[in-house]
Amino acid sequence: MPEEVLFKSESDQSREEIASYLRKVADNLDTGNAINLKAGSESVTLTPPARPTFEVKAEREGPADNMTELSVEFELEWDENDSEEGGGSSQLEIE
Known part of the structure; x- marks a missing residue:
């Protein structure tokens, strides 16, 4: 979809x-x-359900007009039809 x-x-x-x-x-x-x-x-x-999937992404985009853009994205994801299950790989640390 x-x-x-x-x-x-x-x-x-x-x-x-x-x-x-x-x-x-x-x-x-x-x-x-x-x-x-x-x-x-x-x-x-x-x-959001009790255990959504939490995605954190840091990106560097460019060059566009010789400019590089940095970003950090925080995203919660869940399935509308089965909203109690989360997934993921390893423990996140933010310092």
């Missing part, structure tokens, strides 16, 4: 603002609450 984008938001933010967003997501994960995403007239509510 092709990918369907349910919600997308991209904007320049300070590190402090980004940390605040990530803290809210972390708090909702801790308490089992849904994650509500909203930007303008777009919104989506997602309820």
